[in-house]
Amino acid sequence: MQPVRLVQSATHFVRTSGPSPVDPSKTVDDLLTPCSPSTPGAVEMNFMDVPSDKLLEPPVSMEAQ
Numbered sequence: 001m002q003p004v005r006l007v008q009s010a011t012h013f014v015r016t017s018g019p020s021p022v023d024p025s026k027t028v029d030d031l032l033t034p035c036s037p038s039t040p041g042a043v044e045m046n047f048m049d050v051p052s053d054k055l056l057e058p059p060v061s062m063e064a065q
Contacts, residue, residue: 006034006058007034007055008047010034010035010047011037011044011046012036012037012044012045013032013034013035013042013043013050014032014035014039014040014043015029015030015031015032015043016029016056017029018031018056021052021053022053031055032050032054032055032056033055033056033057033058034047034058
């Protein structure tokens with residue numbers, strides 16, 4: 001699935017760490033990324049509930065899924 005559609009259609013998100021959207025040289029541990037409802041720590045919400053500075057988009061690749 002395309003990353004934008006994955007984010008838009010997600011019903012659950014999980015906290016993860018990654019580069020800060022504000023300062024990419026820093027790592028933060030309060031980002032949210034789409035996940036399966038069965039993922040440990042998954043929180044039910046849609047992408048409109050996720051603050052824009054806390055969204056960690058799924059990686060983009062050229063591989064077919």
